[in-house]
Amino acid sequence: MVSAATTRRGAAAAAAVLFLLAVPAHAAPPARDTVLPAPDPAGLTDVLRTARSQGAPGALARLDDHGAVHRAAVGVADPGTGRAISTADRFRIGSVTKTMTATVLLQLVDEGRLELDSPVGRHLPGLLPDERVTVRHLLSHRSGLHDHTDEMFARTVPGFEAVRTRTFTLRELVRLSLRHPPTTRPGGAHRYSNTNFVVAGMLIRKLTGHSLATEYRNRIIAPLGLRDTFYPHPRTAIPGRHARGHLTPDADGAALVDATEQTVSWAQSAGAVVSSARDVNTFLSALLAGRLTSAAGLARMRHWVPSGTGQAYGLGLRRRDLSCGVSVYGHTGAVQGYYTYAFASEDGRRSLTALATTSNNAAVMRTMLRTLESAFCGKRPAVRRAGAPVRRHEDVTAGRVPD
DSSP states (O other): OEEEEEEEOSOHHHHHHHHHHHOOTTOOOOOOOOOOOOOOHHHHHHHHHHHHHTTOSEEEEEEEETTEEEEEEEEEEETTTTEEOOTTOEEEOTTHHHHHHHHHHHHHHHTTSOOTTSBGGGTSTTSOSOTTOBHHHHHTTOSOOOOTHHHHTSSHHHHHHHHTTOOOOHHHHHHHHHTSOOSSOTTSSOOOOHHHHHHHHHHHHHHHSSOHHHHHIIIIIHHHTOSSOBOOTTOOSOOSSBOOOEEOOSSTTOOOEEOOSOOOTTTGGGTOOEEEHHHHHHHHHHHHTTSSSOHHHHHHHTOOEEOSTTEEEOSSOEEEEOTTSOEEEEEEEEETTEEEEEEEOTTSSEEEEEEESEESOHHHHHHHHTHHIIIIIOSOOOOOOOSOOOOOOOOTTSSSOOO
8 A cells, every 4th residue: 555646735825824824923034945955755655665564554754845745655554444544644753742842942931931051940949859950951861861761661562551551740750760870960961861851841831830732732733723733641542533553562573562542641741742744844844944933042952962873962853964965853753653753954945754653663763764865865765675673672752763
């Protein structure tokens, strides 16, 4: 089951009206245009086929490029019914949530309600034992907070089943982290930790007095007219038409585990948002075009620290450097059953969201990385079809992406 299509979006006048409705009062000037190689839609589809051959029941990609839309979908959304997967399907976006969380906090900085270099303890007294940890340290993963999910998911399927329907408080998740020593000094090297963005969620709630769902809706979802984006926690279902997600067990040859229904309470502001490829592209394009923060706020998000070969991390934003010399900006997202790449060009005018409906499968993870080459460099990456899937324990919200 393979589909691919390219279309041209609606009239320029309608697009202009939508743009005006979506821009908040603190929007930055539009980013400069970036000249990119033409994309390779056929190569993009071939990458998705490879991901399916490596164990993903379905895979999809949507590329928005200066008004043109390229869609590709391979496999099924629901193996039980055989329904073909579609780029219109909703799915769990995992750590792409972190970019939304960081955007909300940068808006609060723009509003004068938060300082990036203020200690976390100024707003959440007594939460962290090290008073040197700042908001900037959280958003750049340089706080030294141990990742509370490391032990939680040391065994993939049993770990997931233990928390599938459980509801945690944010403070409980921080306590799990604090059972372990720091991984670095505050302000030290980049050490990815979901706990950082759990604390970020606590800051949003404390500073606004509102729930995370309310702040995502009022600051991102409603202004951008996103129709498929929700923060359903602690409900277990994905609303509306969606692709089912499948967790790969640690044991070779074991059957996939349907992981669609879950609270994602272990992640919350670090990874619990549901969205669609269209909505994620809209969000990233708006963010990188300067429509969601001030120019200074976007510049702060792009203050990079090294985070692995060919990549760097800002404030809730990842940069990947591609083989053609182009850099793209966004985030990866893995949550049990789903693996997402969501990146855009520097100016936001070309954006890609690609999904495979499996997780804990390193071969699929590596394959999905190649969607960026097809989308932004325009050359068809080499495809490897032979061999059994390679699995490994991963940070389930995609912090440790293979280099």
